[in-house]
Amino acid sequence: MAQQPPTMAVSLEVNGEPQALMLDTRTTLLDALRDHIGLMGTKKGCDHGQCGACTVLVNGIRINSCLSLAVMHEGDAVTTIEGLGTPQELHPMQAAFVKHDGFQCGYCTPGQICSAVAVLDEIKAGIPSHVQGDIGGAPDMTVLEMRERMSGNLCRCGAYSNIAEAMAEVAGVRIAETHDAEVRV
Amino acid sequence: MKFETPAGTNPIDAMKVIGQAVDRVDGKLKTTGQAPYAYEHSEIPAKPAFGYVIGAGIAKGRIASFNAEEARRMPGVLAIVSAKNAQPLGKGSMNTAKLLGGPNVDHYHQALAVVVAESFEQARSAANAVRITYDRAQGRFDLVAQKPGAQPLTGNDADTHTGDFEGAFASAPVQVDQTYTTPDQNHAMMEPFATIAWWEGDALSVWTSNQMIAWNKRELAKTFQMPPDKVHVRSPFIGGGFGGKLFLRADAVMAALGAKACGRPVKIAMPRPLMLNNATHRPATIQRIRLGSTRDGKLTAIGHESWSGDLPGGGPETATQQTRLLYAAANRLTALRLAELDLPEANAMRAPGEAPGLMALEIAIDEMAEKLAMDPVKFRVLNDTQVDPEHPQRPFSQRNLVRCLEDGAARFGWSRRSARPAQMREGRWLIGMGVAAGFRNNINMTSAARVRLAGDGTVTVETDMTDIGTGSYTIIAQTAAEMMGLPLEKVRVKLGDSSFPVSAGSGGQWGANSSTSGVYAACAKLRDLAAQSLGMDPASVQFADGEVRAGNRSAPLADAAKSGELVAEETMQWGDLGRKFQQSTFGAHFVEVAVDFYTGETRVRRMLAVCAAGRILNPKTARSQVIGAMTMGVGGALMEELAVDKRFGFFVNHDLAGYEVPVHADIPHQDVVFLDEEDDKVSPMKAKGVGELGLCGVGAAVANAVYNATGVRVRDYPITLDKYLADLPEPV
Structure with a gap:
């Protein structure tokens, strides 16, 4: 009989619920959420930290859950897309994505929304970015900042322009560039 | 039901639900992580x-x-x-x-x-x-090396000749003869x-x-x-999916x-x-384009040859497709050549044929306009055709390419473009504008659906149609709601199950028009059943506001199913209107780029698409299809390339870090305008596809904008800075 792989106990809080798991130590946080806790809202797009579809919030900070082993998260509070809102009670960012059609196939969407929520917090918290005019000052809540900070979340359906509008609405930023689809006579 | 004559007035024309920019009916599921994808089903x-x-x-x-x-x-x-x-x-x-x-x-x-x-x-x-x-x-891994042995094809892919191309091209006073290349590309669906x-x-x-x-x-x-x-x-x-x-x-x-x-x-x-x-990929192409024109800008000769490769038994990239239909000229030639390669399987990716074909053709048109010292919008307008150029007795069902171009030019501020390249500067940036025509055929596919009217007055649609992000759930719900006179929330749509009637499926931008036409046919049958059940004459009933009305009688629709569910199943089939009329969709893409003097970095600053694609079933989801396609077009123009290892025969950059696609920071706000059209010769929906049209021409519009900004013409996609940096003008 082959030797069993090493397992380890880990306790997490996921969307406010305690989860006690005994996991193969090779299990990523992403696969723990999907295959062990059954929260399929967090998506696996590449499993290599290249696409952002697996973005979740860990203690309020966004991470690629595919790049992190679950057993590294003892005691951590994880928020997934299911923890942000439900179809009956949407989070404002989820509602804005629906209104502005900030998605098409929907597969990158949970990661985009988790990232979008975190990005607005990051700008508010003064975390600097590459596009900031003055790296010593506070970043402005602009669409440029949002686009830069969202660039780790790929969307092959190409909903970026609409996602920017959804985020601007939630951030309370007026962007002159917001337009509805137009049918011209 | 068979669609054999142009559509008259029908219940869809009320456009109470159809044509409205309603939110996606599956939007709340997708944004909350509740929509189950293939790997995620627990049943x-x-x-x-x-x-x-x-x-x-x-x-x-x-x-x-x-x-x-x-x-x-x-x-x-x-x-x-x-x-x-x-x-x-x-x-x-x-x-x-x-x-x-x-x-x-x-x-x-x-x-x-x-x-x-x-x-x-x-x-x-x-x-x-x-x-x-x-x-x-x-193995054989290099298209350039295999090109001399590439073979002609038969059937739909055979060479086409109209008039005397060689003679007309040779005697044309103004000529363009250039070769363009497009690389292997990947769908990279998420x-x-x-x-x-x-x-x-x-x-x-x-x-x-x-x-x-x-x-x-x-x-x-x-x-x-x-x-x-x-x-x-x-x-x-x-x-x-994108064809993958x-x-x-x-x-x-x-x-x-x-x-x-x-x-x-x-x-x-x-x-x-x-x-x-x-899996499959869009194959690389080598395209030679020859254009001959009179000095006053009338095309007299159009020739387009394309080489691509595939495994033995595979097919070509049909990059010459649009060239048979896009511009007038009496003398024409197209030719496809297929080489055998031992790379992974080549096959369809979004707008196969037109996407890479227009990337080449619409640069060539820009080059000809420049040689003629004509505005490229005016040059395209001058060479418009309202008939199939190979069969002049065969008209287009509807063709408003000229309006797309002229309307777009006015909205985009095209008059501010400098005809001479490398003239517009803002600080360290060279600014350029580019235009390209968009063109993609409308295809109709047989499509069936089943509709059920329940005693509570709700309607359920069942069809094996798929929603790959295109909005099928939503437009199918809108179609059934319009046909049955119901609000959207009274309609439930079930898709993607082989136990349901066979639909058009999602491909070739045929999904929206074909699948909703199938639902239209099934609902027409259900309307008859409902009228009969209520003792009304099916020929004179109206369905509106949840009621069925005939003369001065009316009854709630739900009453028709009081004594049991009503079920109707029907298939939409197509007559020969597609042969009598060339059915196509049209667009004009306008792009503004800024190229950094010092680093050669290209930024896309503005994008506009004006589309003519028949009735737009849902302007919100249709617009998303177009902006998404424009985004993919930017990728194709500036970054996407599967790099071939010609020694070992594989794509080297085979992940999402190596195969670069556009990210948030690459894409500006995008504008989309749909011309208000109905095409009565394509279907009772009077609609055509937009999902591939939105991609067709974008790459060339970006390429032409980069040329206008820099004065360096790159004919080898993607237009990465290594191909033009050394030739950029000196900073002032």
Whole structure:
């Protein structure tokens, strides 16, 4: 009989619920959420930290859950897309994505929304970015900042322009560039 | 129902629900993580095991040894299936390469085995312990090297000749004769190929991610040599496809093989680094375009030849398609040549043919306009045609390309463009504007649906149509609501199940018009049943506000199903209007770029698409299709390229870090305008597709903008800075 792989106990809080798991130590946080806790809202797009579809919030900070082993998260509070809102009670960012059609196939969407929520917090918290005019000052809540900070979340359906509008609405930023689809006579 | 004569007035024309920019009906599910994709379904008969696919480590040759002894003994391993121990498999009629290779290897990362284990981690670990050695054979991996031996084709892909192209081109006072290249590209849809498969006796069921349910069912049956009625395919949510999920792929075959071997459901998601060489791609092209014009800008000769490659038995990239129809000229030539290559299988990617074809043709048109010292918008307008140029007696059903161009030019501020390149500067940036025409044919496909009216007055639509992000759920709900006089929330739509009537499926931008036409046909039948049930004359009833009305009588629609559910099923079939009239969609793409003097970095600053595509069923979802396609067009113009290793025969950059696609920061706000059209010759919906139109021409508009900014003409996509940096003008 082959030797069993090493397992380890880990306790997490996921969307406010305690989860006690005994996991193969090779299990990523992403696969723990999907295959062990059954929260399929967090998506696996590449499993290599290249696409952002697996973005979740860990203690309020966004991470690629595919790049992190679950057993590294003892005691951590994880928020997934299911923890942000439900179809009956949407989070404002989820509602804005629906209104502005900030998605098409929907597969990158949970990661985009988790990232979008975190990005607005990051700008508010003064975390600097590459596009900031003055790296010593506070970043402005602009669409440029949002686009830069969202660039780790790929969307092959190409909903970026609409996602920017959804985020601007939630951030309370007026962007002159917001337009509805137009049918011209 | 057969659509044989142009549509008259029909219930869709009320446009109370159709044509409205309603939110996606599945939007709340998708934004809350509640929409289940292929890998995520829990409705399966037993606890699933996990499969991990092993891909070939060579591009061509034979397996010399296959040693799975160590892997078989590893923890949790349930089965290892390869060609050595798999049942004999057939090959799907739409697959060029076999989905399970061995002992012969046809291309790099062709699936050779699946390891099934209790957990994903165990399956992956054991897959890494399978030892395969190969006898490598010589392969053909370089399109340029194989181009001289490329062969002409027959049937739809045969050469076309109209008038005397060679004579007219030779005598034309103004000529363009240039060669353009487009690289291999990948769909890079966000959801990997994924399947959960299980067997119950001799019946196979799959949850999978596929654009064409009926094709998938047929191809699974063919592969496993079983009757199609024993195959059940379900794909209710699909995380993008772009043509990559048109066909049966290895995930489904390997999951079914694994499930048979271990007697349990098996789930597989293809690892991303395996996908790009395992599956299909858009092949590279070499395109030669020759244009001849009079001095006052009338095209007299248009010639377009394209070379591409594929595995033996494969097909060409039909990059000359649009050139047969886009501009007037009496003398014309198109030719496709196909070389044999031992790279992974070439096949359809969004707007196959037109996407790479227009990337070349619409640069050539820009070059000709410049030679003529004509504005490129005016030049295109001057050479418009309202008839099929090869068959002048055959008109277009509707063609408003000129309006797209002129309306777009006015809105975009085209008059501010400098005709001379490299003249507009803002600080360190060179600014340029580019334009290109968009063109893609409308295709109609047979499409069926079943509609059910329940006693509570709700209508349920069932069709095997898929929603790959296109908005099918929403426009189908809108169609049924309009036809039955109901608000949207009274309609439920069930898609992507092979037990439902066979639809058009999602491909070739035929999905929206064809599938809603099928729903239209089924609802027309349901209206008759409802009228009969209420004792009203089907010929004179109206359905509105949840009521059925005839003369001064009215009744709630729900009453028609009081004594039992009413069910209607119907198929929309197509007559010969598509032969009598050329049915196409049109667009004009305008792009402004800024190119950094010093670094050569190109930024896209503004984008506008003006589209003429018949009735727009939902301006919100249609607009999303177009902006998404524009985004893909920017990728094609500036960054997307599968890099071929010509020694070992594979795509080197086979993951999402190496195969670069546009990200948020690459894409500005995008404007889309739809001309207010109805095309009564295409369907009772009077609609055409937009999903591929939005991509067609974008790449060339970007390329022409880069030229206008820099004065450097790049004819080799993608337009990366190494191709023009040395030639940029000096900073002032």
